[in-house]
Amino acid sequence: MSNSPVTPPADVVTVLPTGRTVFGMQLPVQSQSTIYVQPWEPTAGPDELAAVALACEAAGFFYVGVCDHTFIPERLAGAMSTTWYDTIATLGWLAGVTTDIRLLSHIYVLALRHPLRAAKEFATIDVLSAGRVICGVGAGHVNEEFDQMGPDFDHRGPATDEAIAGLAKGLSEELPSLEGPRWKALGLGLRPRPVQSPRPPIWTGGSSPAALRRTARFADGWLPQSLGPNAELLGQLRRLRDEHRDGAPLDIGGISEFLYVGSPPPGLDVPKGTVAGPPEVVAEYLRTFADAGVGQVQVRFPSRTVGELCDQIAAFGGDVAPLLGS
Helix, strand or coil: CCCCCCCCCCCCCCCCCCCEEEEEECCCCCCCCCCCCCCCCCHCCCCHHHHHHHHHHHHHEEEECCCCCCCCCCCHHHHCCCCCCCCHHHHHHHHCCCCEEEEEECCCHHHHHCHHHHHHHHHHHHHCCCEEEEEEEECCCCHHHHHHHCCCHHHHHHHHHHHHHHHHHHHCCCCCEEECCCEEECCCCCCCCCCCCCCCCEECCCCCHHHHHHHHHHHHHEEEECCEEEEEEEEHHHHHHHHHHCCCCCCCEEEEEEEEEEECCCCCCCCCCCCCCHHEEEHHHHHHHHHHCEEEEEEEEECHHHHHHHHHHHHHHHHHHHCCCC
16 A cells, blocks of 8 residues: 555654553443453443443553444344444543543544544543543444445545544644545634643554554554554564654554453353463563553453452452552
8 A cells, every 4th residue: 555645643642651551441331242242231331331431440540442333234233233332422421420541432433534523522522531532543344334424445544544634633723724635624613622732642543554554654652453462563563653754652552362360250251362360470461562562551351240340450450550560
């Protein structure tokens, strides 16, 4: 794929602390794909969602994240389910439920929206949360969403590049002008202005070659799809960052296997690959991320109830994170 004609954002906004690894979690209930949904989630609702978000905040997590799909076509409903709370509405609600934890869209399918509409949404959440939003965006994968809302599915990559540049402008400038193949605008006023200065960070998702190039050129941070600290992907990303942005800082993320602090109880369905055991065992696994230069790790825990999940989050924050300097 050749470089998009769109100009990347001029600035780079990094937010992860230096010298230590922090942790985040994609919230349950809000999206219920069969890849990761736990048995208790289909009958859960806002109370359980709030309980988990507050447990993450109390445990010192850096962020909680929510996913994005507008609708799920019938051909995918069996695998992905059709339960996907709206991303922006959920983040706005979480801004009022929580106090300190950052709020991440993981990920928002940006090419399906006008970039200034997206800038308005994220800026508003940033104001409502007193400067805690992180704009996690990606290209998407569901053809039917693009048939109904978007550019042509086969052109979603360049459209996403253009939308990221437009989003960054809308978050940085009160009267942004857009110039690109799809969106053109001149001096359109955009308020409220975000709290974070010069703007909230934009993290891009994906582990494909195109996604790595997009991250290297346009992003402040990276949200991989693959599990573990993949040395090959990290090497490619750093080389591309050197090539396109002169090695500018980049907040690098990772996704862990399922974790369980302690011995999993009988009756708990522990997914293959789960890292379970005393805090020292879990911490040893997570050190591999820090050793690879990963600044934030998205963790996840198998659970039979929301209470069990909140207990695992608390055990992680109290017993595992301190072993990692977090």
